[in-house]
Each structure stands twice: as C-alpha cells, then as structure tokens.
Amino acid sequence: MRPWLRRTLIVLAVLLVLAGAAYYWLIVESHMPGDASFALDIDRVRAAAAEIPGDKPASIELEEVALFTFPATGVVAGDGWQGTPLPVYSYRLIYPDSSIVVDTGMTEAMSDQLTSFDAAALSRVQAAMSTATQIVVTHEHMDHIGGLTSHPNLANVLPKARITREQLSHPERSLPAKFPDHALDGYQPLVYDHYHALAPGVVLIKAPGHSPGSQIVYVQTASGTELLFIGDVAWHFRNIELQRERARLMTMLFLKEDRTAVFGQLAALKRLHETQPAVHIVPGHDGPVIDALVAAGTLKRGFSP
Numbered sequence: 248m249r250p251w252l253r254r255t256l257i258v259l260a261v262l263l264v265l266a267g268a269a270y271y272w273l274i275v276e277s278h279m280p281g282d283a284s285f286a287l288d289i290d291r292v293r294a295a296a297a298e299i300p301g302d303k304p305a306s307i308e309l310e311e312v313a314l315f316t317f318p319a320t321g322v323v324a325g326d327g328w329q330g331t332p333l334p335v336y337s338y339r340l341i342y343p344d345s346s347i348v349v350d351t352g353m354t355e356a357m358s359d360q361l362t363s364f365d366a367a368a369l370s371r372v373q374a375a376m377s378t379a380t381q382i383v384v385t386h387e388h389m390d391h392i393g394g395l396t397s398h399p400n401l402a403n404v405l406p407k408a409r410i411t412r413e414q415l416s417h418p419e420r421s422l423p424a425k426f427p428d429h430a431l432d433g434y435q436p437l438v439y440d441h442y443h444a445l446a447p448g449v450v451l452i453k454a455p456g457h458s459p460g461s462q463i464v465y466v467q468t469a470s471g472t473e474l475l476f477i478g479d480v481a482w483h484f485r486n487i488e489l490q491r492e493r494a495r496l497m498t499m500l501f502l503k504e505d506r507t508a509v510f511g512q513l514a515a516l517k518r519l520h521e522t523q524p525a526v527h528i529v530p531g532h533d534g535p536v537i538d539a540l541v542a543a544g545t546l547k548r549g550f551s552p
Contacts, residue, residue, distance in 0.1 A: 273496040277324035285511035286441065287452070289523055295442045295450045296467045303448030303469045304340040304347075308547045309537065310368040311336055312352030313361050313390065323485050324494040332362070333482060333532035335390045337372040339550055340449065340466060345380040347446060348372070349464050349476055351394030357423050358389070369394060371550045376404050381446060385478025385531065386461040387414040389424035396424045405434065409445065412436040413453075414460030420503075454480055456508030472527070472545055475519075479531040480512045487516045487528065 296303075313335040319326035322333070338349040352372050355364040372394050376382055382404070384392045392414070398404045415436050418425065437443070443451040445464075452463040457479045464476040481487050490513055498504040516528055527545060530536060540546040 274320050274494050275325040276495065277491040279490055279510050279514065280507045283507050283510035283514060285515040287515040287519060289519060289526070291442060292450050292452065292465050293467070295444045296448050296465065298444040299447045301447040302343050303467055304342055305469050306341045306547055307466065307468065308339045308341060308550050309336050310352070310372050310550050312365055312368045312372060314363045315360060316362045320494045321497045322482050322493060323489065323491050325491065332534055334534050335532065336537065337394065338476065339375050346375065346378065347381045347383065347449065348376050348379045350384055350391045351376065351382065353390045353393030353424065354397050357393050373398050375550050379407055382408040383445065383451065383464060384410065384414065385464060385476060386458045387417065387421045388458060388479065389421055391478065392421055393424035396421070396426050401427065401430055405430065409437045411460050411462065412438050413455065417459050420458050454512055456480065456505045456512055457502065473525065474527040474529055476529045477516065477531065480509060480516070481530040483533045484528065484530050484536050487513055487520065490514065490517060
C-alpha cells in the first residue's frame with residue numbers, strides 16, 4: 248500500500264472513532280453521576296401540606312395549550328430519532344371558593360417550532376389566572392411562564408403570582424417570554440428554602456437543575472389523592488423509570504442544565520415511586536401519563552367556566 252493511501256486511511260479511521268465517541272457522548276451516554284443527590288422527604292412534605300388550615304383542592308383541571316415534537320433521544324438519551332410529542336400543559340386546582348393555576352402555557356408567537364397551538368385553551372388559561380387566588384410556575388421557561396408574561400391584564404394578575412426569586416433572577420432563561428418593561432417594579436418575589444406551604448394541600452419543593460428556578464408542586468386533594476407536578480425535571484416518566492437524562496447535546500447546548508442536580512432528582516423520584524406508588528408523579532410533557540390520569544378521574548381535561 249502506498250504511504251499516502253495508508254496515511255489517508257489512518258486519518259479517516261481516527262476521524263470515524265472521534266465522530267463515534269462524540270456521538271455517544273452527546274446523544275447516547277446518560278449514566279448516573281456518583282455525586283448526584285436530592286432530598287425529597289415525603290413525610291415533611293405531607294406535614295407542610297397540613298400547615299395551612301382549610302379545605303384542600305376538590306379537583307384538578309388541565310388545559311393543553313400547545314404541542315412540540317422533539318427527537319426521542321432529546322427526551323430520553325439514546326432513544327432514537329423518531330418524533331416524540333411534548334404537550335404544553337396548564338393546571339388549575341379547584342377549591343370550594345378559590346383556585347390556583349399551576350403553569351401558564353405560552354403564546355404561539357413564542358416559538359416557531361410548535362407542532363400545534365390551541366388559542367382557545369390559552370384564552371381559558373388566562374381567564375383562569377384572572378380569577379385565581381394564586382399562580383405558580385414550576386420553572387421560568389417560556390412554555391410554563393409565557394401565559395403569565397403575556398397576560399392582557401398583567402397589572403391585576405401579577406400580584407397573585409408567586410414567582411420565586413430564582414425564577415426572576417435569570418430572565419434570559421424565559422426568553423422569548425418576557426415581562427413588559429417596569430411590570431416587575433416593586434414586585435416582591437417568593438423566597439423560601441427547601442419546602443414552602445403555599446395553600447391547604449399544596450407545597451412547593453425547591454428543585455434547581457433543569458433551570459435555576461425549577462420547583463416541584465406537591466398537591467394533596469380533599470379525597471387524599473397525592474400528585475407531584477415535577478415540571479421539567481423529567482419531560483417523560485421514562486426519564487425516571489430508566490434513570491436517563493435528556494441527551495447531553497440538548498442539556499448542555501440548549502437547556503444549560505445542571506445535569507448532576509437533575510440526575511439526583513430523577514433518583515429521588517424513582518425511590519419515591521418505588522416506596523410510595525400511590526403518589527402520582529406528573530412529568531412536564533408526558534401525554535400518556537396525563538391521559539391515564541384523566542381516564543382514572545384524577546385530572547379533568549378542560550378548565551370549567
């Protein structure tokens with residue numbers, strides 16, 4: 248073999264090995280780091296849920312505002328390139344004489360990557376915010392906070408929003424969702440350590456990782472049903488089941504996650520699921536999980552007038 252051909256083949260082989268290693272590291276690899284940890288004490292959470300006296304939520308409604316479709320490996324590393332639906336949800340906790348909105352959807356203008364958008368659903372979410380007593384978001388990304396930032400009557404709605412200090416500290420994480428100039432003048436964000444009793448049966452659990460302001464919303468209904476709205480700690484329950492994060496290409500280049508923190512939360516959620524299977528874990532964008540909860544009567548599709 249001629250020397251120049253041998254050198255060319257060696258270079259090509261090296262490039263193929265490097266390309267394969269890069270593909271594996273960016274797209275497939277998703278092992279649990281040895282230092283991943285997260286404290287999730289369900290007994291403390293339940294105790295906090297009872298701190299505020301009064302009736303607990305009688306029911307929970309949901310709206311599907313929009314739909315993304317991502318490659319499966321972007322959702323669960325190594326799952327292939329077929330399209331995976333990621334619905335965008337908003338929830339409303341119904342009390343006898345009040346309500347709480349959890350996550351607020353987004354506007355169609357906030358992304359050109361949407362597979363579908365339901366303008367009527369967003370209108371119902373924004374109407375629900377107008378009558379809600381409190382509004383919380385699991386984190387500050389546009390598809391969770393965008394319905395609030397774009398609310399047509401923000402001045403009247405914002406005082407009811409319990410946006411945390413961390414969620415407001417990184418406005419770049421919300422883009423293109425953005426509060427209007429001076430809308431937050433004088434606004435006092437919510438500040439708490441690990442657990443915060445928000446209302447009868449509702450507890451916020453600080454869970455930074457997917458974003459600096461990520462938090463989990465625990466809900467215990469009047470009937471005793473327990474749910475954890477985990478936001479985007481996991482997009483699908485499969486992340487928890489397999490203990491696999493999103494592809495590193497997604498988390499490092501686009502989401503800028505703290506992968507170790509998210510892995511700790513995934514591990515804690517799997518332990519909870521194994522020891523407390525009656526607690527319903529609700530990932531941020533898992534249509535089949537939502538469909539099953541609706542079929543069981545745990546959630547009701549559509550905000551009531």
